[in-house]
Amino acid sequence: MKKKYGFDNDLYLQTQSAHIRDRISKFGDKLYLEFGGKLFDDYHAARVLPGFHPDSKINMLAQLKDIAEIVIVINSNDIEKNKIRGDLGITYDVDVLRLIDAFRGYGLFVGSVVITRYSDQPRVITYEKKLVSLGIKVYHHYSIAGYPSNIPYIISDEGFGKNDYIETQRKLVVITAPGPGSGKMATCLSQLYHENKRGVKAGYAKFETFPIWNLPLKHPVNLAYEAATADLKDVNMIDPFHLEAYGETTVNYNRDVEVFPVLNAMFEQLLGESPYKSPTDMGVNMAGNCIIDDGIVSKASRDEIIRRYYNALCSKRAGSENDDEIARIELIMSQANIQASDRPVIAAANEKAEETGAPAVAIELPDGRIVTGKTSSLLGASSAMLMNALKELGNIDDDLELISPKIIEPIQDLKVCHLGNHNPRLHTDEVLIALSICAATDPRAEVAMQQLEKLEGCEVHSSVILSQVDKNVFQKLGVNLTCEPVYQTKKLYHR
Numbered sequence: 501m502k503k504k505y506g507f508d509n510d511l512y513l514q515t516q517s518a519h520i521r522d523r524i525s526k527f528g529d530k531l532y533l534e535f536g537g538k539l540f541d542d543y544h545a546a547r548v549l550p551g552f553h554p555d556s557k558i559n560m561l562a563q564l565k566d567i568a569e570i571v572i573v574i575n576s577n578d579i580e581k582n583k584i585r586g587d588l589g590i591t592y593d594v595d596v597l598r599l600i601d602a603f604r605g606y607g608l609f610v611g612s613v614v615i616t617r618y619s620d621q622p623r624v625i626t627y628e629k630k631l632v633s634l635g636i637k638v639y640h641h642y643s644i645a646g647y648p649s650n651i652p653y654i655i656s657d658e659g660f661g662k663n664d665y666i667e668t669q670r671k672l673v674v675i676t677a678p679g680p681g682s683g684k685m686a687t688c689l690s691q692l693y694h695e696n697k698r699g700v701k702a703g704y705a706k707f708e709t710f711p712i713w714n715l716p717l718k719h720p721v722n723l724a725y726e727a728a729t730a731d732l733k734d735v736n737m738i739d740p741f742h743l744e745a746y747g748e749t750t751v752n753y754n755r756d757v758e759v760f761p762v763l764n765a766m767f768e769q770l771l772g773e774s775p776y777k778s779p780t781d782m783g784v785n786m787a788g789n790c791i792i793d794d795g796i797v798s799k800a801s802r803d804e805i806i807r808r809y810y811n812a813l814c815s816k817r818a819g820s821e822n823d824d825e826i827a828r829i830e831l832i833m834s835q836a837n838i839q840a841s842d843r844p845v846i847a848a849a850n851e852k853a854e855e856t857g858a859p860a861v862a863i864e865l866p867d868g869r870i871v872t873g874k875t876s877s878l879l880g881a882s883s884a885m886l887m888n889a890l891k892e893l894g895n896i897d898d899d900l901e902l903i904s905p906k907i908i909e910p911i912q913d914l915k916v917c918h919l920g921n922h923n924p925r926l927h928t929d930e931v932l933i934a935l936s937i938c939a940a941t942d943p944r945a946e947v948a949m950q951q952l953e954k955l956e957g958c959e960v961h962s963s964v965i966l967s968q969v970d971k972n973v974f975q976k977l978g979v980n981l982t983c984e985p986v987y988q989t990k991k992l993y994h995r
Contacts, residue, residue: 503957507549507551517563518759523784525581527809529724531843532704533675534556540555545710547720561674569672572596575615592678596631599676600636607669612667613991615639673691689762694700696770706756706782709787711726723727723801727804756782806831806842807981810983839978845862849862853900860881864958866954866958873885873888878925887902892945894947907938928969935948956979
């Protein structure tokens, strides 16, 4: 079945690139471009805007590599708390290193790392030493009392003036971060202050995919963004400055609206007048103009809200204190007029688990068919579901054994008797390796392997929280996974 798209990625690259180049031309010596969201792997955008490529933004930026440099910003509190990127399962501090490698892989110059809200925290000091040992320049930015309301103090030697001046070499300076709340905008504003003191004509613009300014406030795409940032308590809102200046209703979010008077006052102080009349003016986001099927993106966004809800429930079960986050997503679900039962795989997995008395997993195939997998002596529920799905997609008889027990049993023996595992059942990575071995001699197993690419974008639900191994495999396959917020066993320690 041909995959349906609701977003024109080629049109997006063309129009977005043109707008960024136009913005660069409107400023003098240097442009600080705040890049929100994920540059390399914006899987949230890919999920809510089917057709959007996760690496679209970095491919566009690579076209400007001769005039661009990258500055990566990380909040010291995120280092202290070991904050984790939910989509990759790695901490923000580790992600900085990953980002540097990835940028360099595209031929982009990474100038430095900025640690914001710096206050001599022990873990942060250790992290900084690691960066310096790797040859990376590190700068400190500090918390400013009264930010963002006390404008005279902020735009002074005691405010932005206390921050380190970031030495940059290129005309276009891209300010990015592992995730939201890192202090990207404040870093840009601080640099404008320092550049002005040095007689450098510098400007600022903002590249933020969400919320999409020219979609309705309560459009599912924008609500999905609120769900994605529920832990930050971000709220989408009508841009009051844009409405007053142009009589046009546009959507922005609270942090940009709150900080706009600071930016406006800074431009007025530095340039005599501000080039922007609203937070919306600051942006260059053309994503809303590239939606070609609103029904498809709306459904995808509603699915994303439900997934965010289950992720929050599982995080709570794992020990996170996020009752407020759960309550906020529940409110968003109400605003979007959706409930968990709108995701068919949830009921299918839970019903199979109740029927068998053991963990179960369900997947919704591209054509809407639901396939389940149950726990057996040989396979875990995820592995069983995966095999059943590949059979269904490859029109292979369900009773056919693609992997002989004679192959599975030696793997189980290796796991339990030699590698110290207590669970003999095959995880998804192990069953795929076994299937690939069988595919060398069995044409039907080869057909099953050929179906793997069709799983991308499919919805999956587990009746229990899965192991990290299975989560990682599903992520690499591109499936959209949720789990019930319960563990398979009553043990206190779960890997």
